[in-house]
Every structure is written in structure tokens, then in C-alpha cells.
Amino acid sequence: MTLHTDARTPRYAAILRRLRAEIAEGVHPVGASLPSEAALCRRFEVSRFTVREALRRLQQDGMVERVQGAGSRVLRATPGTVFVQDYRSVGELTRYAAETRLVLLDTGEITLDADLAGRIGGIGGEVWFLLRGLRHTAEGGPLALVESYVPLRFAAIAPDLARGAGPIYAGLARASGDTIARVEQETQALPAPYHVAEALELTPGAPALRILRRYSGQAGPLIASFNWHHGGDRYIHRTRIELDRDQT
Amino acid sequence: MTLHTDARTPRYAAILRRLRAEIAEGVHPVGASLPSEAALCRRFEVSRFTVREALRRLQQDGMVERVQGAGSRVLRATPGTVFVQDYRSVGELTRYAAETRLVLLDTGEITLDADLAGRIGGIGGEVWFLLRGLRHTAEGGPLALVESYVPLRFAAIAPDLARGAGPIYAGLARASGDTIARVEQETQALPAPYHVAEALELTPGAPALRILRRYSGQAGPLIASFNWHHGGDRYIHRTRIELDRDQT
DNA sequence: AAGCAAAATTTGTCTGGACAAATCCACCGC
DNA sequence: GCGGTGGATTTGTCCAGACAAATTTTGCTT
Numbered sequence: 001m002t003l004h005t006d007a008r009t010p011r012y013a014a015i016l017r018r019l020r021a022e023i024a025e026g027v028h029p030v031g032a033s034l035p036s037e038a039a040l041c042r043r044f045e046v047s048r049f050t051v052r053e054a055l056r057r058l059q060q061d062g063m064v065e066r067v068q069g070a071g072s073r074v075l076r077a078t079p080g081t082v083f084v085q086d087y088r089s090v091g092e093l094t095r096y097a098a099e100t101r102l103v104l105l106d107t108g109e110i111t112l113d114a115d116l117a118g119r120i121g122g123i124g125g126e127v128w129f130l131l132r133g134l135r136h137t138a139e140g141g142p143l144a145l146v147e148s149y150v151p152l153r154f155a156a157i158a159p160d161l162a163r164g165a166g167p168i169y170a171g172l173a174r175a176s177g178d179t180i181a182r183v184e185q186e187t188q189a190l191p192a193p194y195h196v197a198e199a200l201e202l203t204p205g206a207p208a209l210r211i212l213r214r215y216s217g218q219a220g221p222l223i224a225s226f227n228w229h230h231g232g233d234r235y236i237h238r239t240r241i242e243l244d245r246d247q248t
Numbered sequence: 249m250t251l252h253t254d255a256r257t258p259r260y261a262a263i264l265r266r267l268r269a270e271i272a273e274g275v276h277p278v279g280a281s282l283p284s285e286a287a288l289c290r291r292f293e294v295s296r297f298t299v300r301e302a303l304r305r306l307q308q309d310g311m312v313e314r315v316q317g318a319g320s321r322v323l324r325a326t327p328g329t330v331f332v333q334d335y336r337s338v339g340e341l342t343r344y345a346a347e348t349r350l351v352l353l354d355t356g357e358i359t360l361d362a363d364l365a366g367r368i369g370g371i372g373g374e375v376w377f378l379l380r381g382l383r384h385t386a387e388g389g390p391l392a393l394v395e396s397y398v399p400l401r402f403a404a405i406a407p408d409l410a411r412g413a414g415p416i417y418a419g420l421a422r423a424s425g426d427t428i429a430r431v432e433q434e435t436q437a438l439p440a441p442y443h444v445a446e447a448l449e450l451t452p453g454a455p456a457l458r459i460l461r462r463y464s465g466q467a468g469p470l471i472a473s474f475n476w477h478h479g480g481d482r483y484i485h486r487t488r489i490e491l492d493r494d495q496t
Numbered sequence: 497a498a499g500c501a502a503a504a505t506t507t508g509t510c511t512g513g514a515c516a517a518a519t520c521c522a523c524c525g526c
Numbered sequence: 527g528c529g530g531t532g533g534a535t536t537t538g539t540c541c542a543g544a545c546a547a548a549t550t551t552t553g554c555t556t
Contacts (some may be wrong), residue, residue, distance in 0.1 A: 036536055047511050068537045178498030295541045316507045317549030
């Protein structure tokens with residue numbers, strides 16, 4: 001197959017457009033693997049460099065995940081309309097988590113129904129172990145409902161980690177001899193489900209902020225959790241972009 | 249200069265670490281240009297591919313901007329503590345805005361009640377000039393309601409800027425001889441107010457995502473805008489943290 | 497001094513090739 | 527059936543080279 005591209009647009013851009021369209025149309029459904037780099041090279045009659053450039057951009061859009069030895073897998077059918085990236089170094093991330101932890105310990109009001117064991121087809125079609133917890137503010141009001149999904153192999157130790165010191169993801173990484181490789185986060189505004197409304201003292205259906213956070217190690221997922229928050233008046237999810245350079 | 253790298257870490261990672269350290273130490277101050285790719289190749293005794301891989305990651309961090317023909321310029325010395333950064337560089341940000349603009353023009357469905365002049369004690373107790381706009385997707389559905397607040401001194405030119413080409417904040421910066429210094433963003437989930445629900449085809453009170461974005465120049469605020477979005481099913485606000493593997 | 501055109505510089509795109517590292521899978525032995 | 531082993535597959539890293547495209551600099555002309 002030859003590429004239809006005028007002299008202006010680079011070849012990888014044409015391939016990128018083609019692949020994006022195919023993913024959107026369901027030729028490569030979410031969860032399926034893309035053809036290998038070699039196959040794409042043959043199909044588009046370009047070098048591996050060009051194919052990789054296109055795949056790299058798909059990956060940057062969050063549409064595709066690439067694993068050495070395994071291949072490229074479709075994560076989502078469309079790029080996020082607004083795509084914001086959050087950067088923290090590992091040291092800072094740990095410190096951040098530690099600070100959060102401190103606040104929680106300060107109030108001494110964490111509830112953890114860790115013994116509630118479920119086998120729930122949670123996220124990504126996989127079977128996970130569910131932990132449920134509640135976070136309170138210093139004033140005693142509910143701050144967040146946390147629903148954490150842990151791979152089944154951690155089912156035995158997860159409750160202890162949840163009750164122990166330090167963030168859970170760090171404990172899981174330690175226990176499996178892994179290191180944190182990736183943290184992803186998705187924010188949505190949804191009507192509060194009944195059990196969330198009850199926990200956060202909202203009326204069911206009121207706007208709630210749901211933040212999905214996924215921690216992955218080199219070996220695979222460590223933990224994924226939904227954090228349910230008050231919609232607006234009591235909680236603000238805040239980000240900041242700082243540009244240090246002059247723009248013309 | 250030879251690289252000190254054990255067999256495990258790739259060479260580009262070592263170069264990346266070195267450059268990051270030098271930028272942090274001020275060897276390459278913010279605003280200055282990095283050595284050219286060719287120079288870095290000679291210095292580290294690697295091929296251009298390897299240098300480019302390191303530079304590409306610096307660019308992804310938002311620390312460096314790369315312009316064809318001009319070189320690589322240092323944008324910021326370190327990743328901030330809790331800063332969330334749009335992963336596009338400033339150059340790409342402009343282009344992104346331009347692309348959005350194109351899409352909008354394509355559908356021909358932008359509504360701009362720019363002549364609706366209000367003196368509204370908007371944000372921060374100051375008096376602002378209000379612009380209102382609606383963004384449609386390619387499929388024709390409403391994507392976002394935009395309410396922009398502009399300082400009164402820009403009241404005369406703002407409507408023209410909104411109708412003209414290019415992002416408004418860039419036009420304002422140009423008009424005032426200023427440069428963008430900071431962009432802040434806050435996300436909240438709120439019950440959709442009536443006028444928002446009407447615009448986005450929601451039922452009033454349904455969960456909506458409100459993103460407040462503030463652009464500031466060196467001299468002061470340039471523009472602040474509320475972006476109202478669908479709550480969840482059609483719009484996902486997504487962030488991602490990717491940790492480099494060369495950190496322990 | 498100002499304007500314009502050519503040259504030099506610098507990053508972008510692309511080829512072809514090579515080996516390493518991670519993963520997957522079929523086969524074998526128990 | 528189970529576990530391990532080895533080969534095949536697939537992506538990651540790296541090189542040397544080439545031309546294109548954008549920008550900056552230089553030098554010439556007016």
C-alpha cells in the first residue's frame with residue numbers, strides 16, 4: 001500500500017492519521033494489539049524509523065501502550081480532547097504522598113474496610129481485589145471516598161499495607177521488588193452514586209469529582225483507585241502551568 | 249568526554265541526566281540556547297540519534313523548546329513541585345490553539361456574543377470585560393462553553409481578537425507588549441447552571457466540569473476564562489505522570 | 497544605513513542495518 | 527497436568543549517512 005501524501009506532510013503524519021482513523025473506526029478495537037512495527041513497515045512501505053515516529057505519537061496521545069517484547073496495545077479509541085500532563089520527580093512524589101499521609105494520621109480518622117474482599121471485574125477487564133477507605137479532614141468532615149483495586153496476587157498483604165505506614169503503592173512496589181514506573185490520572189465529573197453520596201454526605205446524584213489514579217511498576221499494574229470527592233464548594237482540584245520564557 | 253554508564257542504562261539516559269543537571273546548575277540558564285545537536289554529538293561521542301533521544305525527552309519535560317533552524321532553548325530549570333504542565337511546548341501550544349481554531353472555523357459554528365459587554369466583578373474582586381463563546385466538535389455537538397474575562401483596558405480590542413486568527417491570550421500579550429508568564433488552572437465539578445446546561449444540551453443541575461484558566465503576563469493578568477464541559481461520558485480531563493527509569 | 501540575496505547553521509525527516517532486551521509460545525520431559 | 531527451556535517474535539537502543547526545511551548570519555548592492 002502506498003501512501004497518499006503531498007510533498008508537505010511528512011510520511012509518519014500520514015501513517016498517524018491512518019492509524020488514528022482505523023482505531024476510531026474499530027479496525028483495531030480497544031484492548032487489541034496493533035500490527036507489529038515490521039508489519040506496518042511492509043504495509044506502508046517505509047522504514048522502521050517512520051513507523052516508530054507515528055507509534056510514538058499515538059503513545060503520547062495516550063491511545064496506545066507499547067511494551068517491549070509484547071507489542072502495541074490500543075488503550076483508548078480517541079485522544080483526550082484536552083491532554084494535560086503532570087510531572088513530578090519520584091522524590092517529590094514520595095514527599096507529596098508522605099505529606100498527605102501525615103495529614104491523615106493527624107486526624108486519626110481513617111476508616112478502612114479492608115476486610116471487605118471482593119472479586120470485582122474492575123478496570124480493564126481484569127479481576128482485582130477491592131479495598132475501600134474513607135478520608136476525613138481535620139475538622140472531621142469526609143474528604144474523600146477511596147476505592148482501591150489491587151491485583152489478586154497482592155490480596156493477602158494489601159489490607160496490612162493499608163493499615164500500615166506509608167503509601168500503599170510504595171508498599172506494593174517494595175513487596176514485589178518492583179519500582180514505580182508510571183502514574184496515570186483521569187478526572188471526571190459524575191453524579192454521585194448512592195454509596196458515595198452516603199459516605200461524603202451528599203445527596204445522591206449531586207456532582208462529584210471522580211479521580212482515577214493508576215500506579216504501575218515495570219512489571220505491571222500495582223494499584224488503581226477511584227477517589228471520590230465533593231463536587232466544588234469544599235474541594236478544588238488544582239493544577240498550575242508556569243512558563244518561564246517570553247513568548248512573542 | 250566519555251560517558252560513565254554501566255551496561256544497563258541507555259546512553260541517552262546518561263546524557264539526559266547530565267543535561268538536566270547542567271540546566272539545574274545554571275550552566276545553561278533559562279532563556280539561553282543549548283549547544284547544537286552536532287556539538288553534543290562531538291562532546292558525548294555518540295551519534296545524532298542518541299543526542300536527539302535525550303533532547304526529545306527534555307522537550308517532553310517542558311524544560312527545552314526546539315525550533316527547526318534556530319536550535320534548542322532552555323525554558324525552565326526544573327520541574328516544579330506540584331506543577332502540572334501542558335505537555336506541549338509553548339510553540340506547540342500556539343499551534344494547538346491554531347488547530348482548534350481551524351476545526352472551529354471548519355464547522356462554522358462559533359457563536360461569539362462579543363458585543364455583550366458586561367462590567368462584572370468577576371474573579372478576584374476586579375472588574376472584567378466578559379466574552380462568551382461556544383465550541384462545537386467536528387460532529388456538531390457542543391463541546392464547551394467558554395466565558396472569558398478580560399481586563400477593562402482590553403475591552404475595545406478583545407472582541408476583534410476573539411473573531412480574528414490566533415488565540416486571544418497571544419493577541420492580548422502582543423497588544424500590550426507583554427509576554428505570557430504564567431498559566432493557572434483549576435478544575436471543579438459543579439451542577440450545571442441554567443445557561444450552561446442550555447448551551448451544552450444538558451439538564452440543569454447535571455454534573456458539569458468547570459475549568460478556570462488564567463493567563464498572566466509579566467505586568468499582570470491578561471485573560472481568565474471558565475470552560476464548561478460535559479461532566480463525564482463525553483469528556484475526560486486526563487493527566488499523566490511518567491517517571492524516568494534512570495531514577496532509583 | 498538599509499534592503500536583499502546567498503551562504504552557513506540547525507533541526508526535521510528518512511533509509512538501512514545491527515544487536516540487545518523483554519515477552520510470548522510451543523515443545524519437551526516429568 | 528505441570529513446569530521449565532529454548533526459540534521466535536517484538537520493541538528498545540544505537541550507528542552512519544543523506545537530504546529537506548527553517549532560521550540565522552553574512553556579504554553585497556544600492
